[in-house]
Amino acid sequence: MDVNNIAALTGNLAVIGYGLAAVGPGIGVGLVVSKTIESIARQPELAARLQVTMWLGIAFTEALALIGLATPFIFA
Amino acid sequence: MINLLATVAHASSSGDAFEPPTIGEFFPNAVLFQGTIFEMNRIMMIRMLIVVLLIVIFSLWAGSFKKAYKTGKVVPSRFQLMGEISLNFVRNSIAHEQLGKKDGDRFLPLLTTIFFIVLGMNITGIIPTLNIAGTSVIGLPLVLALAAYVTFIYAGVKKHGLGFFKNSLFPAGVPVAFYILVTPIEFLSTFILRPVTLALRLMMNMIAGHLLLVLCFSATQFFFTSSLVEGAMRLFGGGTFLFGFAFTLFEILVAFLQAYVFTLLTTVYIQLAMADEH
Numbered sequence: 001m002d003v004n005n006i007a008a009l010t011g012n013l014a015v016i017g018y019g020l021a022a023v024g025p026g027i028g029v030g031l032v033v034s035k036t037i038e039s040i041a042r043q044p045e046l047a048a049r050l051q052v053t054m055w056l057g058i059a060f061t062e063a064l065a066l067i068g069l070a071t072p073f074i075f076a
Numbered sequence: 077m078i079n080l081l082a083t084v085a086h087a088s089s090s091g092d093a094f095e096p097p098t099i100g101e102f103f104p105n106a107v108l109f110q111g112t113i114f115e116m117n118r119i120m121m122i123r124m125l126i127v128v129l130l131i132v133i134f135s136l137w138a139g140s141f142k143k144a145y146k147t148g149k150v151v152p153s154r155f156q157l158m159g160e161i162s163l164n165f166v167r168n169s170i171a172h173e174q175l176g177k178k179d180g181d182r183f184l185p186l187l188t189t190i191f192f193i194v195l196g197m198n199i200t201g202i203i204p205t206l207n208i209a210g211t212s213v214i215g216l217p218l219v220l221a222l223a224a225y226v227t228f229i230y231a232g233v234k235k236h237g238l239g240f241f242k243n244s245l246f247p248a249g250v251p252v253a254f255y256i257l258v259t260p261i262e263f264l265s266t267f268i269l270r271p272v273t274l275a276l277r278l279m280m281n282m283i284a285g286h287l288l289l290v291l292c293f294s295a296t297q298f299f300f301t302s303s304l305v306e307g308a309m310r311l312f313g314g315g316t317f318l319f320g321f322a323f324t325l326f327e328i329l330v331a332f333l334q335a336y337v338f339t340l341l342t343t344v345y346i347q348l349a350m351a352d353e354h
Contacts, residue, residue, distance in 0.1 A: 052173070056337075056340065056344065059277065060273075063276065066277055066281065067273070069284060070280055
């Protein structure tokens with residue numbers, strides 16, 4: 001092994017790619033939920049409708065992470 | 077029978093080394109009619125089992141509703157109540173909430189079908205001995221997404237004629253020059269990404285859930301039985317087993333949630349297609 005190498009890495013780059021792809025949706029889902037909690041705290045009687053919207057928002061945001069999960073299989 | 081239990085016996089099949097789950101999990105060996113288009117593997121058999129179960133349960137529910145209607149019995153039996161609660165959930169909190177009473181009832185058969193098929197196929201992912209979700213291979217989610225796609229385009233065209241395509245591709249209130257930018261984006265998001273994300277969301281959730289469960293439980297098997305593990309390291313097996321158990325509970329939640337989200341999104345797409353002002 002080359003002396004300049006401190007550590008040799010083995011494995012698949014796609015794993016790092018998915019890690020990066022999960023960051024955005026993670027933050028996104030967190031924002032959606034935190035805002036919903038805030039809104040419900042301000043106006044508890046709207047909880048049911050806000051929750052429906054929250055699930056929709058989560059579904060849209062989470063799709064990005066799932067597309068990231070699919071790409072290694074598509075571009076393998 | 078060996079084929080049927082292939083997933084369960086995954087970790088033990090290859091001796092002592094730890095073998096993480098692969099995508100091959102979702103392409104089990106054929107059991108019947110190998111090489112023809114009717115090829116049966118255990119996922120197909122699970123799907124057929126669930127379809128038969130759904131048909132039986134729904135006809136029993138229909139029978140009990142009819143009997144109650146005929147005899148004028150006001151207090152429902154336990155089985156009938158279960159049916160009323162499940163069907164009313166889709167009807168009231170999804171269809172009527174988003175579409176209103178009239179249009180909600182128009183699309184209710186499709187929405188109910190989608191909800192119960194997705195729920196039934198998802199829940200097999202955590203039923204012992206079945207252990208894989210019927211929706212974890214692209215075929216079924218694709219068919220359901222296509223049904224949703226055709227339905228929301230039908231709903232839009234029925235209501236607005238060709239104005240539906242104009243509304244969705246050239247939204248009102250945008251400066252004309254911006255249509256160069258807006259129209260391709262709208263086309264992509266409405267007519268391509270909607271069905272693709274519907275199918276992918278469902279399938280990828282189920283795939284990820286199944287892989288997590290297999291990872292946890294094959295690690296448990298590895299730590300408990302492999303000769304490569306020594307001494308106190310075996311205790312890790314208890315940890316992975318607990319994780320696997322927790323994820324199993326989580327998967328029940330995900331199964332219901334994905335059925336709900338799939339139906340809700342279908343409803344919202346129909347509602348957006350029929351909305352007057354874009």
